[in-house]
Amino acid sequence: MTSPSLDEFGLIARHLAPLATHAAARGLTDDVAVLAARDIGGSLVITADAIVAGVHFLADDPPEAVAQRVLRVNLSDLAAKGARPIGYVLTLALGHDQDEAWVARFAAGLAANQRQFSWSLLGGDTIGTPGPLTISVTALGEGPAGDAAPRNGARAGDRIWVTGSIGDGALGLAVCLGKAPSIASDLAEAAAARFRVPQPRVKLGRALMESGLVTASADISDGLVADLAHIAEESRLRGLIDGPFVPLSPAGQAAVAADAAWFPKLITGGDDYELVITGPASADAALRRIARDTGIPLTPIGWMEEGSGVTVYGEDGEPISLERAGYTHFQP
Amino acid sequence: MTSPSLDEFGLIARHLAPLATHAAARGLTDDVAVLAARDIGGSLVITADAIVAGVHFLADDPPEAVAQRVLRVNLSDLAAKGARPIGYVLTLALGHDQDEAWVARFAAGLAANQRQFSWSLLGGDTIGTPGPLTISVTALGEGPAGDAAPRNGARAGDRIWVTGSIGDGALGLAVCLGKAPSIASDLAEAAAARFRVPQPRVKLGRALMESGLVTASADISDGLVADLAHIAEESRLRGLIDGPFVPLSPAGQAAVAADAAWFPKLITGGDDYELVITGPASADAALRRIARDTGIPLTPIGWMEEGSGVTVYGEDGEPISLERAGYTHFQP
Secondary structure (H helix, E strand, O other): OOOOOHHHHHHHHHHHHHHOOOHHHHHHOOOOEEEEHHHOOOEEEEEEEEEEEOOOEOOOOOHHHHHHHHHHHHHHHHHHOOOEEEEEEEEEEEOOOOOHHHHHHHHHHHHHHHHHHOOEEEEEEEEEOOOOOEEEEEEEEEEOOOOOOOOOOOOOOOEEEEEOOOOHHHHHHHHHOOOOOOOOHHHHHHHHHHHHOOOOOHHHHHHHHHHOOOOEEEEOOOOHHHHHHHHHHHHOOEEEEEHHHOOOOHHHHHHHHHOOOHHHHHHHOOOOOOEEEEEOHHHHHHHHHHHHHHOOOEEEEEEEEOOOEEEEEOOOOOEOOEOOOOEOOEOO | OOOOOHHHHHHHHHHHHHHOOOHHHHHHOOOOEEEEHHHOOOEEEEEEEEEEEOOOEOOOOOHHHHHHHHHHHHHHHHHHOOOEEEEEEEEEEEOOOOOHHHHHHHHHHHHHHHHHHOOEEEEEEEEEOOOOOEEEEEEEEEEOOOOOOOOOOOOOOOEEEEEOOOOHHHHHHHHHOOOOOOOOHHHHHHHHHHHHOOOOOHHHHHHHHHHOOOOEEEEOOOOHHHHHHHHHHHHOOEEEEEHHHOOOOHHHHHHHHHOOOHHHHHHHOOOOOOEEEEEOHHHHHHHHHHHHHHOOOEEEEEEEEOOOEEEEEOOOOOEOOEOOOOEOOEOO
């Protein structure tokens, strides 16, 4: 009942088998991939994401961009744990609208991503569905021996840092939907591009975790406040953010200048795929050095203390009301 | 854009987190699972299957049975490589018809499977879809060091063996669809039960691979002839099956007695989840001993020789015409 049609065999042979560059994938000629223990190193970091056309992306998005997005979202989870990407397992439920040309373009996006991040398709399953295109990726990475920075390792007094800039995910989505504030078109386009093709912090994540200075780490997929709230909850602490210190891109700065109500949206909006980490104050100089060496900004935005939830202070020193969550103290 | 609703957080916390029994899963509180290298042993065997309601199972099948089926299909792939099940990553795209009661029953099926096969949920993703329920599982197992029996290792002169009995998958599906030949109702029900809840040969598969006597191995998901054809193709050999030696269950024997045209259907029908293996004639006694020790029949049904494709000989010594493939010499 689950046997693929000859056409699916053909699609796999023509478009997916060439992506199985890792020896473990056996060229997709077997039902399994076999990864030697020596390829894994200290630990195997495993993460998964599934996306549905019309829910998580638009059905007419370019297939190359859909491929890049689903892999990059998973790479961001590996980055948060300092893992080197090894490979991914792909299950593809193709809808009526996905013909061979679509699969070819999707595979081209996978191939471009594999070249940039030096990893490989390992296996998977390709089936047809009467419903919308549904893509599921399980990503495997080689992590440090011992525990990669977990969510529950933050300590009271730790500094909170973020990589890159915050809010372009939410702003870029608003640009795509025609709901952004009035900002220059080149800035709007830059935010939209960041939304469409997330930039997972794989190298910086590895350098940060290898330093041994990070106590907790998460990637920012649900929004800075929500992902910090997960760290706070699991660490049984409270996160305090100094709003004016949160790094915004030129597009984000322009959005807030045009409409101050956009600041809470940027820090709660999701899809940034930056990292939020915590580390002791004694690590400040070393963390700044890592950021300089990798060329990606790392900005201290607050600290952890006893308590629960997340509070964001504005320029006036008063807590900012966060509309999205409906609470000043956001709790997941 | 991919942030789960609070309801999905709740479903995960109430029904799936209790299944994350392996320490690597971190109780599903993190975005990742982290498997220590020492947990992996010789190699990590990876396989995946995705199923869609209305295509691979009926939308109103009992959720417990759907859970069992999707895990057992993956366990069968691990069994074919002699891998010990470690855990699985589950992505669940829930349709409009799957409410919390459905998820609770599905999780009960996962839990029963985990107890029987001593493995754990490791992580995943739970999302909503406007389309049909879609389930994707990536299964991880600890394999032997070096190469688990691949599909391309068969040698000319090797004996072909199958575990258990062949054809109850196809016959059971026919019973479910009301298309089976006239056989006793208890036999029909036994075949249907085997179709609904496959019996992956995990222990026997491990014992066979640990023996070092198996040259090629596959599980029978697409049908005995098709899965042997994969071994033949990858090994650049021809598979010869002595039809009268293929072991049938009492239900299968009754079906063929009622209608001889059912024999080709049983050996091409799929969903048996038995194993087909090859090994040198010198291994006969040792393989029979392993079968006796594990209590599961292992039957020699033919041999590999120079050539290509698969030929099945009938009682009269003439090749049987295999309708499904349209060729006497089936080639995938």
